[in-house]
Amino acid sequence: MPDVTDTELCPAEFLGEDRPSRSLSMPWQINVALTTRCPLNCPQCYVKADEARDIDWAVLAAYVAEAAALKMHELNLSGGEPLSYPRLAEAVRLATAAGLGTAVATSGVGLTAALAKELAASGLGSLWLSLNGSREEIHALSRTCFRETLTAAALLKSLGLPFYINWVARQDNAGDFPALAAKARDLGAKGIVVLVLKPDSRHNAGAVLTGEAFFRLAAFLRDYDDPAMPIEVESCYSAMRLAVHGEWTTGIEAGCSAGRDTVAIDVAGRLRPCPHLDSAEAGVTIAEYWRRSPALAALRATEETIGAPCRGCGHLPFCRPCRAKAAKVYGDPAAGDRQCPVALREMTRHLFR
Numbered sequence: 001m002p003d004v005t006d007t008e009l010c011p012a013e014f015l016g017e018d019r020p021s022r023s024l025s026m027p028w029q030i031n032v033a034l035t036t037r038c039p040l041n042c043p044q045c046y047v048k049a050d051e052a053r054d055i056d057w058a059v060l061a062a063y064v065a066e067a068a069a070l071k072m073h074e075l076n077l078s079g080g081e082p083l084s085y086p087r088l089a090e091a092v093r094l095a096t097a098a099g100l101g102t103a104v105a106t107s108g109v110g111l112t113a114a115l116a117k118e119l120a121a122s123g124l125g126s127l128w129l130s131l132n133g134s135r136e137e138i139h140a141l142s143r144t145c146f147r148e149t150l151t152a153a154a155l156l157k158s159l160g161l162p163f164y165i166n167w168v169a170r171q172d173n174a175g176d177f178p179a180l181a182a183k184a185r186d187l188g189a190k191g192i193v194v195l196v197l198k199p200d201s202r203h204n205a206g207a208v209l210t211g212e213a214f215f216r217l218a219a220f221l222r223d224y225d226d227p228a229m230p231i232e233v234e235s236c237y238s239a240m241r242l243a244v245h246g247e248w249t250t251g252i253e254a255g256c257s258a259g260r261d262t263v264a265i266d267v268a269g270r271l272r273p274c275p276h277l278d279s280a281e282a283g284v285t286i287a288e289y290w291r292r293s294p295a296l297a298a299l300r301a302t303e304e305t306i307g308a309p310c311r312g313c314g315h316l317p318f319c320r321p322c323r324a325k326a327a328k329v330y331g332d333p334a335a336g337d338r339q340c341p342v343a344l345r346e347m348t349r350h351l352f353r
């Protein structure tokens with residue numbers, strides 16, 4: 001992450017006169033959906049595509065050129081399945097030549113030795129394999145193709161190419177996390193990121209962690225100490241970050257990063273606050289979108305507009321829960337996290353004195 005204290009903040013006029021600046025002057029990273037194609041059909045997946053579609057190459061190239069001109073740092077390439085996008089290595093080369101870092105999130109399905117070597121030679125910064133369980137029975141509750149992901153991990157290890165694990169925290173796999181961490185070490189992973197589940201009202205709503213599972217996972221993460229395979233909690237899982245690290249990060253680095261330091265491009269080439277938030281704007285440059293988008297301005301005002309139990313919560317300066325969950329489950333991107341285990345524990349603490 002850039003040092004935000006050294007970075008010029010978004011000019012106040014773009015946020016509204018009465019609102020403090022709560023974003024970098026330009027985004028730091030950009031999430032790109034390269035394709036809707038995917039050989040998997042994972043039960044948890046938020047990408048519900050009716051048709052197979054790839055991002056238009058000219059549109060992608062124009063965004064890469066603009067991102068480089070804006071001195072952005074990183075392009076996260078996802079989908080769909082990025083390995084199903086025929087020009088993936090070319091996209092990595094384009095970004096690398098423009099001076100941008102790259103990361104690819106993948107199931108590993110379709111990874112060959114030739115493609116892995118080509119991606120590495122193209123300058124790929126990091127490769128993230130999605131693994132939701134240490135065993136097939138656990139992984140299969142939310143994702144498919146466990147064996148293929150392990151095969152991809154073994155291939156990368158045999159080629160000496162580094163990779164990391166993306167793990168989504170769910171009620172049906174939270175208890176398995178210590179075993180998953182051991183498995184990741186055996187596979188040769190360089191690290192794990194704990195992702196927050198982004199449910200919507202139809203999918204996954206019952207898979208959000210109960211308080212008990214949440215605090216058990218937090219205790220494991222707090223005690224975990226293996227510098228050879230670090231485990232990080234993504235910033236939008238800010239309640240978990242609080243439970244693990246206490247009041248650790250503030251300002252732009254705390255919580256949901258949409259419109260603060262991150263932006264997304266969907267497969268239709270439209271700009272969005274993040275891949276999980278549906279509001280999309282077409283026909284604007286990244287710079288115009290960053291400065292003028294009403295959706296981004298609203299996200300930057302979350303501290304003032306957020307509902308209960310987050311409104312008035314003493315942790316709010318250190319925690320801005322996932323806005324996509326608020327939009328999808330409660331139909332309001334400003335809704336508070338009504339399932340927040342930290343808030344619920346604090347509200348009921350007096351009952352147990």
Ligand SMILES: C[S@@+](CC[C@H](N)C(=O)[O-])C[C@H]1O[C@@H](n2cnc3c(N)ncnc32)[C@H](O)[C@@H]1O
Pocket residue numbers: 038044045046047078079080081082105106107129130131166167168195196197198199204
């Ligand atoms: C949508 S996938 C696309 C890349 C690739 N096909 C893969 O499987 O990794 C990117 C990441 O999002 C995660 N993901 C999918 N649905 C999710 C959800 N509802 N909430 C949180 N993460 C989710 C996946 O597990 C994966 O790690």
